[in-house]
Amino acid sequence: MTRARAVELVHGGRRFLLTCHLRPDGDALGSMLGLAAILRALGKEVVMFSSDPLPEYLRFLPRSGEVVRAVPEGETFDATFVTDTASRALLPAVLPPPEVSGPWVVIDHHAAHDGFGDVVVREPDAVATGEVVLRLMADLGLExxxxxxxxxxxxxxxxxxxxxxxxxxxxxxxxxxxxxxxxGADPWTVAYNVFEGWAPERMKLLGFVLESLETWHAGRIASLTVTRAMMAHTGADDDMVEGLVNYARMLRGVEVAALVWEWRVGADGAPMTKVSLRSRGSIDVSRVAVALGGGGHRSAAGATVEGTVDEVRARVVAESARLLDA
Ligand SMILES: [Mn+2]
Structure with missing residues (x-):
């Protein structure tokens, strides 16, 4: 039981670094802030680090303002905790060396993991990494x-x-x-911040994204497309794309929902496309994501793929169709 090893590291240490994957979402950041509060309740010191800025919709979280964008110089830690992160590639490119970070402890619930970390507490039966943090809290003796x-x-x-x-x-x-x-959690405050309270730019972007809806395979596959032009025209930022894929899944009969997003030009000048995938559960979209070099869960997965949105969409449709026909 690796959770026991994490408990030993907490009890044996005094000062911890906490971080999570790039472009933090509610589970990654919520788990990090929650774990920080638990460690503080045990009398420990914590530094919370995210090289990416926090998305606007999560800034209501108490003490999220204390998350630093760079690891403070000249400090060392007894261990570094990483929440909700299935692979090294999802973390900042530059991380503190072992003599600064201490052992790396991964707290996660993804089905797949690339082996990154000295202690990997990975519990895929948990609905969120936040649930794993609560199990860890109980093991730490906090009632x-x-x-x-x-x-x-x-x-x-x-x-x-x-x-x-x-x-x-x-x-x-x-x-x-x-x-x-x-x-002390208030359900409506959380629901409003997480699901509502949209910026006007995001609502405008949704309008364009809905116009891009296409279906294939007798309506069992649906795709949405986000282009840089849509982003520029509406003034939307990258965080506002998060979750729009769910609109493709809402369409009756859709089993695989995809959002293809014109992302960046890679270092070698090649276009990169981000893919978000959702299913209603009957189809394991993580298999589509893995075929494209990504990963995720059965009903939510993703990948970043070299190619234009049109090329990548065609691959997503082909892989999804294969899965549906299998
Ligand atoms: Mn998660």
Missing amino acids: RVPTEAAVPLYTAIVTDTGGFRYQGTTPTTMRLAADLVEA
Whole structure:
């Protein structure tokens, strides 16, 4: 049980670095903030680090303003905790060396992992990394959720369950959420910030993205497209694209929903396209993502692929069709 090893490192240490994957989402950041609050409740010192800025919609999270964009110089840590991260490639390119970071402890719930980390606490039966953090908290001997951990951990669970809607949401999920509400999380505040409260630019972008809807394979595959021109025209930023793929899944009969996003030009000048995939659960879209060099979960996965949006969309459709016909 690797959780026991993580517990030893916490009890044996005093000062910890916490980080998460690039472009943090509600589970990655919520788990990091929640774990930070738990460690502080145990009398530990924490530094929270994200090289990427936090998305606007998560800045309501208590103490998210304390997340630093660079690891402070001249400090060392007894261990470094990484939340919700399935692979080294999803972390900042430059990380502190082992003599600064201490052992790397990965706290995650993804089905696949690339082996990164000295201690990997990976529990795919957990609906969110936030749930793994709560299990770790119990093992650390904390009986009650610290108030400061309640909102971020509730946010982690709400994000990864789509507001308790997705498959994998269990009575245990609901009980954990109830504990977090009792500890001080307000469901509407979290739901409003996570799912509503849209910037006008995002709403305008959605209009263009919905216009791009295409379906294939007798309506069982749907795609949406985001171009740099749409982004420039609406003034939307990258964070505002997050979650738009779900609109493709809403269409009745769709089993594989894809969003292809004209991303960046790679170092060698080649166009790169980001792919987000969703399913209703019958189809394992992580298999499509893996075929494209990415990864993820059964019902939510993604990849970054070399090629134009048109080329990459064609590959996504072909891989999805193969899976549907298998
Ligand atoms: Mn997650």
